Amino acid sequence: MNTIIIYATKYGSTEKCASILAKNLDGSVDIHNLKMNNDIDLSKYDKVIIGSSIYIGQIRKEVKEFCENNLNELKNKKTGFYICCMHEGAEALSQIDNNFPKELLSNAIAKEHFGGEFSFDKMNFIEKFTVKMVSKKDDKKKPIDGKKNISNLSEGRIKKFAQLMNNSGKKNI
């Protein structure tokens, strides 16, 4: 079974998740960053996993366009969708439902949020400011100072996702 993980990232979290995921998947796995190009021969793959980070509620433009432009081919693959984001639980999952095409999600083997990272050392002033302001509004969480990088990627959820994708290739006995 050939698998490809197609992703877009701004600061690298989604790419990190793609590498961890690839190590946990059976068979041959290719990884493709949509920033390089979006010219992918999907006919070579049985399984297609698509990953994106979330900014202001939205997946990366490259991922949105890739899904729209390859909708029919993707409908006939075993697919999985993941996001990297800082929301958790139902709020995070709703960001998946709001962004990827419904006709792909309804057929997906796996969909999950893998957690996220705030890399303040890489962010510009406006991004830092936005993150600090949003965190101040949420009185359930500790305010963020915008200095120390934060990482809460979930290797456990990545492994569960990989297991679902691996099991989907096996025949029922």
Ligand SMILES: Cc1cc2nc3c(=O)[nH]c(=O)nc-3n(C[C@H](O)[C@H](O)[C@H](O)COP(=O)(O)O)c2cc1C
């Ligand atoms: C300006 C800004 C806006 C963000 N907006 C959201 C958001 O709407 N929802 C969310 O869950 N996470 C949000 N995040 C968190 C990112 O999704 C998280 O940092 C993710 O790990 C980035 O992944 P990447 O490095 O692959 O781009 C935001 C982060 C920044 C810097």
